Amino acid sequence: MQIYSVGGFVRDTLLKRRGFPATPGDHDWVVVGETPESMIERGFLPVGEDFPVFLHPKTHEEYALARTERKTAPGYHGFVFHASADVTLEEDLRRRDLTINAIAMDENGSLCDPYGGAEDIARGIIRHVSEAFKEDPVRILRVSRFAARFPGFSIAPETMTLMREMVNSGEADALVPERVLAEFVKGLSTPVPCRMLDVLIECGLWQRLYPSVTLTNAVRARLHRTCREALPTSLRLAALVSGLPDGRQAKGFLSRLRASAEAQDLAKILGDSMQALAELSTPENVSSFFQRYDAVRRPARMTLLLDFRAKALPEAAHGKAPDALLRAALSAWCGIDAGSIARSAPTPKDIPPRVLAARTEAIRTLWHH
Numbered sequence: 001m002q003i004y005s006v007g008g009f010v011r012d013t014l015l016k017r018r019g020f021p022a023t024p025g026d027h028d029w030v031v032v033g034e035t036p037e038s039m040i041e042r043g044f045l046p047v048g049e050d051f052p053v054f055l056h057p058k059t060h061e062e063y064a065l066a067r068t069e070r071k072t073a074p075g076y077h078g079f080v081f082h083a084s085a086d087v088t089l090e091e092d093l094r095r096r097d098l099t100i101n102a103i104a105m106d107e108n109g110s111l112c113d114p115y116g117g118a119e120d121i122a123r124g125i126i127r128h129v130s131e132a133f134k135e136d137p138v139r140i141l142r143v144s145r146f147a148a149r150f151p152g153f154s155i156a157p158e159t160m161t162l163m164r165e166m167v168n169s170g171e172a173d174a175l176v177p178e179r180v181l182a183e184f185v186k187g188l189s190t191p192v193p194c195r196m197l198d199v200l201i202e203c204g205l206w207q208r209l210y211p212s213v214t215l216t217n218a219v220r221a222r223l224h225r226t227c228r229e230a231l232p233t234s235l236r237l238a239a240l241v242s243g244l245p246d247g248r249q250a251k252g253f254l255s256r257l258r259a260s261a262e263a264q265d266l267a268k269i270l271g272d273s274m275q276a277l278a279e280l281s282t283p284e285n286v287s288s289f290f291q292r293y294d295a296v297r298r299p300a301r302m303t304l305l306l307d308f309r310a311k312a313l314p315e316a317a318h319g320k321a322p323d324a325l326l327r328a329a330l331s332a333w334c335g336i337d338a339g340s341i342a343r344s345a346p347t348p349k350d351i352p353p354r355v356l357a358a359r360t361e362a363i364r365t366l367w368h369h
């Protein structure tokens with residue numbers, strides 16, 4: 001059986017050898033000279049209907065038969081696969097997106113690299129393998145996120161030209177939100193997420209997908225700060241849109257992207273509270289902020305907002321409440337026993353102001369220590 005490791009694992013192994021901070025992840029295996037029947041005979045389990053992919057009987061890693069593919073219609077089902085024992089490794093590598101992802105390694109560590117991927121890794125170039133790149137518009141997003149992930153790499157001019165053509169001809173219109181979101185989320189976790197946006201703008205895909213969303217320098221700066229920090233994806237997405245001048249733009253963008261409800265909720269809050277969040281400084285304004293954003297019922301969300309303030313809002317650093325004080329305030333605020341206040345209130349309408357007063361007072365005590 002001829003088995004090769006391909007794709008990201010080989011790319012990251014070679015990057016690592018060259019001193020890049022790359023961690024090879026899961027293996028992608030490709031098998032040459034076999035048929036679905038012979039794979040099943042060897043104990044592999046077929047998976048999925050679309051691709052000739054099998055699970056290894058012991059390791060459960062994915063093994064794909066070498067294949068060629070051809071686009072027959074727009075969208076993700078418009079592919080015809082040809083996977084048979086006569087498909088060569090070179091043919092399989094040719095239908096892949098980028099030269100750096102089209103290198104195969106055999107079990108002895110020898111490379112099969114017909115499209116110059118190792119040299120492109122050495123020279124830091126993101127380059128498409130062949131015209132087959134055009135068959136999958138997700139690859140434009142992959143290029144943009146690889147550019148963000150490997151900041152020293154440049155995009156080959158011919159690849160940028162091809163991506164522009166795909167955008168202009170409408171070939172990229174077949175992108176579905178789920179795939180865009182998945183690539184986007186990966187791109188937001190790279191060292192330089194703004195680079196992903198730059199590439200998308202440079203090839204025109206951003207303008208095509210989100211014509212009304214203009215990425216100002218302020219938006220980019222905030223995104224840069226947020227993504228540099230270990231913050232959850234929902235917050236990164238929220239931060240991306242929170243600087244947009246118009247809340248409707250932010251909402252439209254996230255719902256087109258089918259972002260999670262949590263990201264949409266955070267984006268809305270950040271959109272209208274950014275200034276107040278940065279300016280938290282007195283027991284009174286902290287108290288009303290907690291009240292307004294329902295800290296008692298949503299303490300985890302409030303904690304996220306405070307994380308964001310501490311890490312991504314440098315304007316919050318000067319002369320404002322220190323982060324540790326706000327954390328203590330949140331716990332003091334949530335610790336007030338509203339039930340016992342309610343029981344001692346003369347009438348029901350006295351309850352909310354009394355509870356609020358007790359919570360504000362609890363915070364005030366902290367300020368005076």
Ligand SMILES: Nc1ccn([C@@H]2O[C@H](COP(=O)(O)OP(=O)(O)OP(=O)(O)O)[C@@H](O)[C@H]2O)c(=O)n1
Nearest residue numbers: 007008009028095096097098101102136138139
């Ligand atoms: N749209 C795509 C997606 C994947 N691939 C090929 O399939 C391999 C595996 O894809 P995937 O696991 O999605 O990504 P990786 O390149 O391994 O990158 P990552 O480390 O981000 O997972 C890629 O290297 C590439 O050869 C491709 O040609 N076109």
